[in-house]
Amino acid sequence: MTNLLREIAKSSEEITFVLDGTEPDAQCTLGQVIGRTASRFPQRAAIVSTGFAPLTYGDLQRRLDDIRGQLRVGGFDCSARIGVLMPFGPEAVLAIVAVACCSIAVPLDPRLSPVEVDLRFGMLHLNALLVPQGSDTEARQAAERRGIAIIEAVPAYGGQLGLDVPVRAADRAAIDAEPAPHSPAFILQTSGTTAQPKLIPFSHSNMLAASARLQAWFGLTHQDRCLSVSPPFYSHGLKVTVFTPLLTGGSIAVPANNAIVALDEWLDCLSPTWYSAGPALHAAMLDKVSSLADVRVAHTLRFIVSGGAPLLPDVRDGLQRVLGVPVLEHYGSSEAAQIAANLPPPGPNRPGTCGQPPPGTLAIAGEDGRFLTAGERGEIWIRGPTVFSGYLDAPELNQAAFVGGWFRTGDIGSLDEDGFLSLHGRLGELINRGG
Template sequence: MGPATAMNLGRLLTQTARRVPDAVALVWGEQRWSFAELDARVDCLCAALRARGIGKGDRILTHSRNGNAMFEMMWAAFKIGAVWVPTNFRLTPAEVGYLAETSRARALLRDRGFSAHADAIRAAGHCELVLAIGDAQGEDLDYESALAAATPPPPDHEADVEYGDPVWFFYTSGTTGRPKAAVLTHGQMAFVVTNHLADLFPGVTERDASLVLAPLSHGAGIHQLGQVARGARTVLLPTERFDVEEAWRLVEEHGVTNMFTVPTILTALVEHDAVDRYDHSSLKHVIYAGAPMYRADQKRALQKLGPCLVQYFGLGEVTGNITVLRPDQHSTEDDESFPLGSCGSARTGMDIAILGESGARLAPGQTGEICVRGPAVFAGYFENPEANEKAFRGSWFHTGDLGHLDARGFLTITGRASDMYISGGSNVYPREVEEAILTHPAVLECAVVGLPHPRWGESGVAAVVARPGHQVTEGAVLAHLNERLSRYKQPLRVVVWDALPKSGYGKIPKRLVQDRLREEGIGF
């Protein structure tokens, strides 16, 4: 497809700033920026990047907590035709170094306190340009100084792009191993934004406000694109800590109409007594995704918040665009006319199939792999033909999740083909954790599984076996992981066994590990 088939995604901000220049675009603590102000700052950032040789196709790594600079860098990357590469800010320097290596990033925006991350990336020969927010050191460029010194570009300066040009590397491990860069494109993301506006939060205008409760690096960042497209204000929590009281205060102050959450966040919001002390009647669309929600928690949320819950199922690779369960499809009653236990039906313009091992479609009610196709599916994993071949078998994208459709087309997820579990809304891939544990000199073998956790949804338990002649303890394993893995990836419990349960083929089925843990009464 040629250039005339795609708009530069950054034009969403340009257009809104012209249409409603004085509307509030972004709120962070005491600070406010109108759309005209935000757009002007983004344009100056574009000029600062271009002046230092960063342009179309270059990858810009962003390691930052939520804040105006992170939001601005996203839009600037889009406008200059570069590729935004956001990280989870909790990652270690080594983990971020791996993302820099695999994306071959040329520039880095880093938040204060993350100079060690910049050092690790520079040492590996990447990101010659480092923009630092607030604590620039050595060769770092101070973020605000760079903007202040820039000459604003002329109007309509955005790079020309084609439909398939990359706009965002959305890092995901898919089903196994270390993170892979899912390539999101300008054309695909224009569809995703349009679909979000149609299916998740219809009717949003500049009179609406959206509260951000999760990192902008992932689903929350995707959610905000639709808000900017329609001129709604984006409200950030003032600190990185998730403060429920402050969240409800902001809902009342700004008349918040929509927010993106994961089930653990939504449950925390509903169970806190602040929910009864602030006016949240403005809420129209409280979206939850990323993990199944327990029915009891769902009912409690409906009782407290009213008919505003929206569930969706989606992966980074399909950028949140697989199913939707609308507010009117939720109920506190266990009425069979409602699709109870379902994560919804296919999003507008998307197709879902349950495929068996032969690749043929299965009948309603039969369980198989959830596969999807349509304009929201990503362009593939960056420089990873092996993963692409596996993911795109038979003209479908294979999610790695298992489930079934009913006769009406409502999807129910029954399990994961992979062993991934979701802790506090973040995907944890046991293989990565197991590989880190196995670097301990006293560990012979190990298996990591997710078990239900009352606060985090699921948390990890590691079962380890010591090498002959060695001893290993829970404390030793956890200490060993401290420098190797982000906190959310570390198991909360470690048990030491004489041997791991094995199948007749010598494999270690995770189901058998979970069964034994339950038999021994190990859990949370």
């Protein structure tokens, strides 16, 4: 552990789990870590949104316990795969978190076409599908045709964020066992134009390692609040902007409308200290904030994170100039969460690169599998506690994707003399949409 990480861990007793670079307590689950914060700091805000009163960690724990209990009565145990098909918003965030803490959450993008959704139903082997109360979509009808149990999420009333998930009592209630730390907390799906989706199980241990890594990189504490504007149905939105804040004892700010950059809500009402998104949203943000006077003193941001595609220097420099906070580019994948990042000052930061990976977790390999030296371009191989165990139901794909404990990302990159990573494209033609 570096001196910086030692100081962070020593100076804040309220950090949810001890930092050691990348390895949190491997015996914990997501629910146990959130529950630890809830028991120690029940009045601390966990999820805030302009449409609801702030949901405290104590309230969140009660919501998680209620949903867990209802699912168990319905016969859904910790290995049950439960799809969550809800519009982006605080209810969807709560539903995905609740299911992932007690069973296996399968977030589904409501923007997918009926054909795409039906394809996923055929691959995912869902035990149930969670949908908004009263919904009558083609996706629900497709699930019913396949015999997938439908669970309607009933929203709480009185200005409170909450969900009731009444299920028909099973002949025999499920055993209320805690998931195993290395079992999947959620299953993600890739999306491309040249191949059917690949199913990515991400375990509790993977997610805890990923959040510990982000906590170490960005110095996250309970005082940080993430503006969650990336869809939670895909890797970045779920891992970086939903679970990482909750697992580090911070809070999530979910806007009522993420389709437009509403500065009065996003930066004023919700008061985030950071947000992470792709270049398109950063460009829209710059366009909005550039016309405001005294915007530097009107916001609470301390840093911004960018990933998914190269960020134009003009956008990066413009946001840093107008908002007065660092814009940090990073690199991640659905199979491994965040892999490399530039850090806030005084940490290492080289604009135009993806930052540095943790030692021993990334290599650049040539076509013959030989590891290349600084400046040489090749395929990015990764390993470590954030890397998933393999695609579901795809033995041949896994055989090709893993080599000697390394996962082949399919991305082309290079490392400079100081270990900063640059991306140069993809080996194949697969296009990731939305994630």
